[in-house]
Amino acid sequence: MDKYKSMQELESKTTRNKDWTIHTQNRDSKIIILAIHGGGIEPATTELASIIAKKGNYNYFSFDGIKTKGNNELHVTSTKYDNKIALSMINTSDKAIAIHGCLGEERIVYIGGKDLQLKSTITQELKEIGVNVQEASRQMAGLKDDNIVNQTTTNAGVQLELTSTLRRSLFKNNQFNYKSRRNPSNWDDTMYKLANAIKEAIDKIT
Numbered sequence: 775m776d777k778y779k780s781m782q783e784l785e786s787k788t789t790r791n792k793d794w795t796i797h798t799q800n801r802d803s804k805i806i807i808l809a810i811h812g813g814g815i816e817p818a819t820t821e822l823a824s825i826i827a828k829k830g831n832y833n834y835f836s837f838d839g840i841k842t843k844g845n846n847e848l849h850v851t852s853t854k855y856d857n858k859i860a861l862s863m864i865n866t867s868d869k870a871i872a873i874h875g876c877l878g879e880e881r882i883v884y885i886g887g888k889d890l891q892l893k894s895t896i897t898q899e900l901k902e903i904g905v906n907v908q909e910a911s912r913q914m915a916g917l918k919d920d921n922i923v924n925q926t927t928t929n930a931g932v933q934l935e936l937t938s939t940l941r942r943s944l945f946k947n948n949q950f951n952y953k954s955r956r957n958p959s960n961w962d963d964t965m966y967k968l969a970n971a972i973k974e975a976i977d978k979i980t
Contacts, residue, residue, distance in 0.1 A: 777847045781857040784850055793841050794848055796859060799827060799834040805976060806833040806867040810855055810922060813838025814845035816875030817950035818941035821961065823873040825969040830976060833867065835860050852933070855922040864922060869980065870931035871896075871972065872923040876914065878937025886910035888917055888930035895975040896932060903971050910935060934972075944968070 778784035788794060794813070797820075807827040812820035813836075820836045827834035837857065839845030852872070864870055869892060876884065883905055887893055900907045910916065916923055916933030923931030942948050944965040945955070954960055 776849055776851055776854075778850055780854045781850050781860075784848065785857070788848070791840075793839070795838050795840055796857075797824075797834070797836045797838065798859060798863065800863070801827075801831050801833055803830075803832045804866075804868040805830065805980065806835060806863055806870050806926075808834075808860065808864070808870065808872045808923065809836040809838075810852065810857075810860065810872060811839075811849055811874060812836040813840050814952065815839040815848050816941075817955060818936070818944050818965075819873040819875050821955055822936075822944065822965060822969060825961075825965060826871070826873075826972050829969055830973045832976075833863055835863050852916070852921045852923065853918050860922060861925060864925045864931075865927070867926050868928055869976065870923050870926045871976075872916070872931065872933045874914075874933060874935045875941055876935040876937055879939055880906065880937060881940040881943060882906045882908055882937045883940065884908055884910040884914055884935040884937075885932065886914055886916035886935070887932035888924050889928070889932050890930075891979055892932050892975065895978050896934070896972055899971040899975040899978075900968070903967050905968070905971070
């Protein structure tokens with residue numbers, strides 16, 4: 775159960791640049807990559823999203839938890855994600871991919887969302903590099919209209935949920951604490967392969 779019922783409530787009861795920060799890149803793209811539970815909330819999602827966005831020259835939004843502990847308190851579910859900056863960026867985007875993290879002892883990407891074409895292409899590209907991709911369960915399916923990822927011009931997007939074991943493998947020391955994440959020399963080839971595959975999928979349909 776989330777501590778805050780909306781981003782508006784979270785932002786009114788916490789402190790920017792002390793508890794959390796927002797990073798954006800506007801590259802005049804119609805495609806956006808989001809990490810709405812970034813930083814210490816769902817570790818490794820910010821790093822992966824930023825690499826995808828940079829490689830593809832896409833727009834980018836990340837909400838990063840920066841508390842020394844208890845960043846999970848900054849989790850607001852995707853259907854209640856009324857952050858004004860994120861909404862203003864996604865409302866003008868044709869394609870959106872949200873990178874999330876979930877628990878899991880196996881290296882799996884659970885894929886969901888309403889953009890069926892992009893979803894299918896990403897699945898294919900990830901499988902080609904040996905990633906275990908599975909259909910997201912109902913709780914992670916990303917099919918609701920009010921999910922932030924579906925607030926695009928096409929009312930559809932793709933949601934990727936990476937297990938904690940997979941996310942740890944994106945770093946050479948197999949850890950995703952703050953120090954491990956913030957050191958680019960610790961980013962494993964797996965991170966870049968994932969980012970490349972997702973970029974390739976986008977390129978195939980745009």
